[in-house]
Every structure is written in C-alpha cells, then in structure tokens.
Amino acid sequence: MYTYDTYDHAMLADRIAEFRDQVERRLDGRLTEDQFKPLRLMNGVYLQLHAYMLRVAIPYGTMNSAQMRTLAGIARDYDRGYGHFTTRQNLQYNWPALVDIPDILDRLAAVEMHAIQTSGNCIRNVTADPFAGAAADELEDGRPWAEIVRQWSSFHPEFTFLPRKFKIAVNGATADRAGIRVHDIGLQVVKNDAGETGFEVWVGGGQGRTPRLGQLIKPFLAPEDLLSYLTACLRVYNQHGRRDNLYKARIKILVEALGAEEYGRQVEDEWAAIREGELKLPVEEIARIRAFFGKPQSPTPAPVPVTENSAFARWLDRNRRDHSVEGLSSLVISLKPIGGTPGDITDAQMDAVADLAERHAFDEIRATPDQNLILPHVRNDALEAVWTGLVDAGLAIANAGLATDIVACPGLDYCNLANARSIPIAQAISNLLDETGLSEKAGDVTIKIDGCINACGHHHVAHIGVLGVDKRGEEFYQITLGGAFGVDAAIGSIIGKGLAGEDVPAAIARTLETYLDIRAGNERFIDTLRRVGPDAFKEAIYAEA
Amino acid sequence: MKTVTANRLTDGRVIYRTANGDWTTDLADAARLDSDQADVVLGLASTENRIAVGAYLIELADDLPGGQKWRREGIRLAGPTTGSTHTAAVA
Numbered sequence: 210m211y212t213y214d215t216y217d218h219a220m221l222a223d224r225i226a227e228f229r230d231q232v233e234r235r236l237d238g239r240l241t242e243d244q245f246k247p248l249r250l251m252n253g254v255y256l257q258l259h260a261y262m263l264r265v266a267i268p269y270g271t272m273n274s275a276q277m278r279t280l281a282g283i284a285r286d287y288d289r290g291y292g293h294f295t296t297r298q299n300l301q302y303n304w305p306a307l308v309d310i311p312d313i314l315d316r317l318a319a320v321e322m323h324a325i326q327t328s329g330n331c332i333r334n335v336t337a338d339p340f341a342g343a344a345a346d347e348l349e350d351g352r353p354w355a356e357i358v359r360q361w362s363s364f365h366p367e368f369t370f371l372p373r374k375f376k377i378a379v380n381g382a383t384a385d386r387a388g389i390r391v392h393d394i395g396l397q398v399v400k401n402d403a404g405e406t407g408f409e410v411w412v413g414g415g416q417g418r419t420p421r422l423g424q425l426i427k428p429f430l431a432p433e434d435l436l437s438y439l440t441a442c443l444r445v446y447n448q449h450g451r452r453d454n455l456y457k458a459r460i461k462i463l464v465e466a467l468g469a470e471e472y473g474r475q476v477e478d479e480w481a482a483i484r485e486g487e488l489k490l491p492v493e494e495i496a497r498i499r500a501f502f503g504k505p506q507s508p509t510p511a512p513v514p515v516t517e518n519s520a521f522a523r524w525l526d527r528n529r530r531d532h533s534v535e536g537l538s539s540l541v542i543s544l545k546p547i548g549g550t551p552g553d554i555t556d557a558q559m560d561a562v563a564d565l566a567e568r569h570a571f572d573e574i575r576a577t578p579d580q581n582l583i584l585p586h587v588r589n590d591a592l593e594a595v596w597t598g599l600v601d602a603g604l605a606i607a608n609a610g611l612a613t614d615i616v617a618c619p620g621l622d623y624c625n626l627a628n629a630r631s632i633p634i635a636q637a638i639s640n641l642l643d644e645t646g647l648s649e650k651a652g653d654v655t656i657k658i659d660g661c662i663n664a665c666g667h668h669h670v671a672h673i674g675v676l677g678v679d680k681r682g683e684e685f686y687q688i689t690l691g692g693a694f695g696v697d698a699a700i701g702s703i704i705g706k707g708l709a710g711e712d713v714p715a716a717i718a719r720t721l722e723t724y725l726d727i728r729a730g731n732e733r734f735i736d737t738l739r740r741v742g743p744d745a746f747k748e749a750i751y752a753e754a
Numbered sequence: 755m756k757t758v759t760a761n762r763l764t765d766g767r768v769i770y771r772t773a774n775g776d777w778t779t780d781l782a783d784a785a786r787l788d789s790d791q792a793d794v795v796l797g798l799a800s801t802e803n804r805i806a807v808g809a810y811l812i813e814l815a816d817d818l819p820g821g822q823k824w825r826r827e828g829i830r831l832a833g834p835t836t837g838s839t840h841t842a843a844v845a
Contacts, residue, residue: 235763236763236764236804237804238803238804242803242807242808256761256766256807256808257766258768258826258830259766259767259768259830259833259834260761260766261766306764306765306766307763307764307765307766308765621825621829622829622834623834630829630835630836632834633835633836682821682822682824682825684825
C-alpha cells in the first residue's frame with residue numbers, strides 16, 4: 210500500500226497544528242460556532258445528536274494492521290470501545306470529545322491516516338473495489354489510480370468549495386464492487402483493442418433525494434490524461450452547478466439538466482485547453498505509484514481445505530472468495546452479527562483483525578461498501594487458523610451476501626439529519642430472518658436501510674430497500690424493490706405506503722417466502738424480481754400490515 | 755411547557771438550561787418555561803457560545819420530551835435505542 214513521504218507527513222502535521230489552534234480558539238471564545246463549524250467539518254468533525262462524530266478516511270478502504278490497531282486504541286482511549294464502518298469505506302467514532310480530537314488526529318497521523326475531506330463540499334475519500342489487487346475477475350488493480358486521484362484531490366484549492374460534495378469511485382474488475390454508476394464520477398478500468406489500460410468515465414450518478422445512475426461520457430480515457438480530464442469535469446461542474454439550491458447542487462442534477470452529451474461536450478472543450486499541460490501524468494509517476502501496490506505470492510500454493518467441520522465449511526462457503534493468485538483466497542469478515550449493529554466493531558475485535566492480518570494475510574485489511582471487512586490475501590493453508598481466530602473474536606459470522614448481511618445508516622439513534630431509526634429495524638429483520646431460516650434459504654439478497662432520504666445506507670440500490678420517514682412524530686418505513694449496486698445498477702421502485710416499524714421484518718420475511726415459492730430453479734432473488742416485477746411482491750408486503 | 759436544550763461545546767453531550775442559568779445533563783433539573791419565558795431564555799442561552807452549541811427549544815409533556823419531536827428528543831435524552839450492540843457483536 211501507499212507509504213507517506215516527507216511531504217505527506219509535513220502536510221498532515223501542519224494541518225493538525227492548524228486545527229489544534231482552531232479548537233483552542235473555539236474553546237476560549239475567539240471563534241464563534243458559525244466560524245468554527247466549516248473548519249471542523251473540513252477535518253471530519255460533525256456534531257450529532259449526543260456527541261461529536263469523527264469520520265476517519267480510509268483511502269479506497271485499504272488499511273494495514275498498524276492502522277487497525279491505532280483505530281482500536283482510539284476507540285478504547287477516546288470513545289466507547291467501538292467504531293463504526295460506513296458504506297463509504299470510512300470509520301466513524303460516535304462519542305469523541307472536541308477537546309480530544311487534535312490528539313486523536315495526532316494518533317492517526319502517526320500511522321498515516323487522517324480525517325481530512327471526509328466532510329464539506331470537496332472531493333471526498335476516493336472509494337474502490339474492496340477486493341482490488343486480489344479479485345480473480347480483475348483487469349487491473351484500481352488502487353494506484355485511486356491513490357493518484359487522492360493525491361491530486363487532497364487540498365486541491367480549486368475544488369475545496371464545490372457546489373456540493375463530490376465522490377469518485379474506481380473499479381478495476383469486470384464486476385463493479387465500487388458502485389461506479391452511483392458516484393459523481395465513476396472510473397471503470399477497461400482495456401482497448403490494443404490491450405492498453407484506460408478508463409470509462411461515468412458521470413452524474415448518486416443516491417440521496419434524487420437518485421440517478423451515472424452516464425457514460427467517455428468510453429476510453431488514456432491513463433496519462435486522467436487528471437486533466439477529471440479537472441475538466443470538475444471545472445464544468447464548479448462553474449455551472451446549482452449553488453443556489455442545496456437540493457439541486459449535486460453534479461447529477463447538472464448532468465441531467467444539460468444532458469450527458471452536452472455536459473460531455475463542455476468537458477471536452479475545457480479539456481482541450483489543459484490536456485497537454487502540467488496535469489499530464491508522467492509514465493514514471495504512474496509506475497512509482499503502482500510499485501506501492503504489489504500482489505503477494507503463495508510460495509507453495511495449497512488448495513482450499515476440505516473440512517468435516519460444518520461451521521468452518523459453512524463459513525468458507527459464504528465468506529471466502531477466489532483470488533487471482535493460486536494458493537490464496539480473500540475472506541469477508543462480516544460485521545453483521547445476528548441482531549447486531551451493522552458496521553460496528555469493538556476495539557478488541559479490531560485488534561484481533563489486526564493480529565490475523567499481520568500473521569496470515571500479508572498485513573492488509575479492507576473496508577467494504579457493505580460495512581464489512583476483508584482480508585484480501587490469505588494463504589489457503591492459513592484459512593482454518595484465520596477462521597479460528599475470528600471465532601475467538603466473535604467475528605466468524607457466515608452470512609456474507611445473505612439477507613442478514615444488512616447495510617444500515619446510523620439513523621435517528623445517532624444522526625442529526627435522520628427522520629427515523631435504522632439500526633433497530635436492521636436488528637429486528639436480522640433476528641427474524643435468522644430465526645426462520647429465511648436468510649439461509651433465500652441466498653444472495655441485499656437489504657439496505659436508511660433513516661432519511663440522504664441515503665447513506667444506499668437503500669436505493671438494494672434488492673430490498675427500507676427508507677424511514679417521519680409523519681407527525683411517528684416512524685414509517687417505505688419499502689423499495691429491485692435496486693442493484695454493480696454493473697447491473699438500478700434504482701429500486703417504491704412499492705406503496707409506508708409500514709410501521711414493527712411490521713417491516715414480517716413484510717420482508719413474507720417477501721422472501723414469496724420468492725422461494727415462485728422462483729424458477731436456482732434463480733436468485735433479484736432475477737426472480739426482475740422476471741415477475743415488484744408488484745408480484747406487493748401482496749406479501751402488505752398482507753398483514 | 756418548554757425547555758432549552760443544546761450540545762455542550764467541549765464534548766457535544768446533551769445539556770439543558772436550568773432555572774438559574776446553569777446547564778445540566780439531567781432533564782429533571784431543567785427549567786420549565788411557558789411560551790412567554792421560552793423565547794427570552796432561548797435568547798440568553800444562545801449567547802452562551804462558549805458552553806452550549808446550537809441552543810433550541812423543545813416541548814415537554816409530563817416532564818419528558820413531547821410534541822412531534824418526542825422521539826428524537828427522547829433519544830437525545832436517553833441515548834441510542836439500539837442497546838449495547840457493540841457488545842452484542844462480541845457475544
């Protein structure tokens with residue numbers, strides 16, 4: 210993974226010193242809250258319902274064991290003994306005190322981490338396929354490109370005050386595990402007929418109040434032109450984005466208003482003026498960044514073990530993924546215990562994952578958009594040792610990709626923006642689907658829950674989405690069906706009126722029972738849904754509501 | 755009745771304004787204000803920038819958060835309703 214140089218360290222030290230001074234001035238009254246708020250947000254510090262929240266950037270979801278141990282230590286020393294992984298491959302602390310945050314940032318900086326640009330109307334943490342560098346279906350590791358974009362966008366003076374926040378995703382595999390069509394810009398690594406690497410550029414995707422799928426404006430962008438083209442994209446947005454209306458300020462609204470073709474034409478005009486300038490990426494620089502992202506080898510490749518231990522076998526079946534290198538596997542560490550809080554992990558569990566990564570997984574850990582963790586490179590002869598370690602840590606949960614692998618935003622239990630709770634709904638659904646065995650029987654199903662229309666929990670792109678709304682002080686939940694996150698990305702359809710929270714788990718159980726009744730052969734839930742349409746499930750959802 | 759709430763500047767914790775102008779984390783000690791008093795006290799509270807962030811009025815019913823925001827304010831008062839799920843994750 211990328212290692213900071215002296216400039217990176219110096220920039221971070223300067224920024225923390227600056228923020229420490231800003232906090233001191235806020236505490237002694239020299240700064241008002243109105244003056245301080247944009248400064249703290251630029252450093253990832255929000256004020257939520259009960260406390261401050263610190264959002265730590267995990268660039269393209271990649272961490273090493275030292276970083277994970279530091280995250281654990283911060284949870285232990287400054288928070289309440291846990292952290293929360295988000296759908297944007299970040300980690301949030303829900304309870305830090307403002308007075309401690311400069312010290313927390315020092316601890317993060319010591320392991321080359323920070324919280325910069327995890328908020329504000331700037332280019333946010335770049336996300337990527339969490340299996341990058343490991344996936345069997347990969348064209349190329351997307352992380353070097355994500356790192357190049359990260360370096361270009363960090364403290365970028367022209368793009369610090371955009372009309373609205375801006376999210377970029379990079380995907381290097383044939384399957385889209387980064388969600389490139391639901392980002393402001395999605396970069397899909399492709400090969401042209403000559404076998405050269407380049408990018409498809411998708412623009413104008415996003416969720417929230419106005420969910421839209423990104424549109425392809427550039428079928429092949431040469432890698433050396435990546436930064437000049439992104440600059441052109443951002444400049445057109447920066448100039449024409451709707452700063453007058455918060456709800457219309459994202460690039461998706463601009464792309465829709467202009468039309469993708471016209472937006473793309475304006476980008477081409479802008480690009481023509483800067484393409485051959487200083488933003489052209491030198492081949493040597495691309496090679497230098499690529500060198501940070503090597504692929505481990507397994508010197509004596511072993512097969513995936515065949516075991517008579519049913520729990521281990523079940524976990525391998527659900528949580529192991531094929532690796533591009535013979536003798537290695539990738540492992541999903543589910544952070545979705547039955548009835549638990551999606552994405553939460555204790556300090557002790559973080560330490561345990563760090564130990565396992567260091568001992569058995571080439572010192573690499575990833576955070577996923579599904580609020581899970583991944584050990585991307587594990588030797589097959591170490592799979593049982595890793596599983597045993599995860600069992601000891603309470604993390605050997607064999608439900609990756611199942612209906613109990615639920616994604617949920619923090620919702621009204623934590624978030625200042627939320628209208629309704631998400632986590633208790635996730636917990637109740639998880640408990641019911643586990644008790645009834647439906648989670649196992651239904652196979653691959655995504656359920657994602659949001660407590661407001663901002664959609665941090667990605668309900669729009671779930672097979673079964675749940676959106677909490679408030680009606681005169683009461684929580685109701687709208688169900689959407691048919692969304693998808695990936696190459697077949699789709700926005701789910703709202704099925705009908707909202708349900709009371711206590712009715713949601715049974716409605717989802719009936720939906721899965723209906724699927725099991727009508728599926729053709731081994732058809733997946735989403736395929737049945739696409740074949741019969743969402744209305745076929747309406748009766749099940751409202752049967753006893 | 756109403757009372758004034760905010761988040762404490764130093765650590766963000768939920769606080770309420772007392773009748774004598776102090777701040778407390780205990781709703782039981784918060785001032786009970788009628789409509790006429792409420793705006794005046796909110797105005798005073800809003801100047802206490804070094805102690806309290808984002809002061810606003812909430813409705814009370816039977817000495818607990820009431821009105822349309824009863825659930826939100828109830829969660830602010832009592833904490834997340836999710837239980838100790840971070841410890842559940844270990845179980």
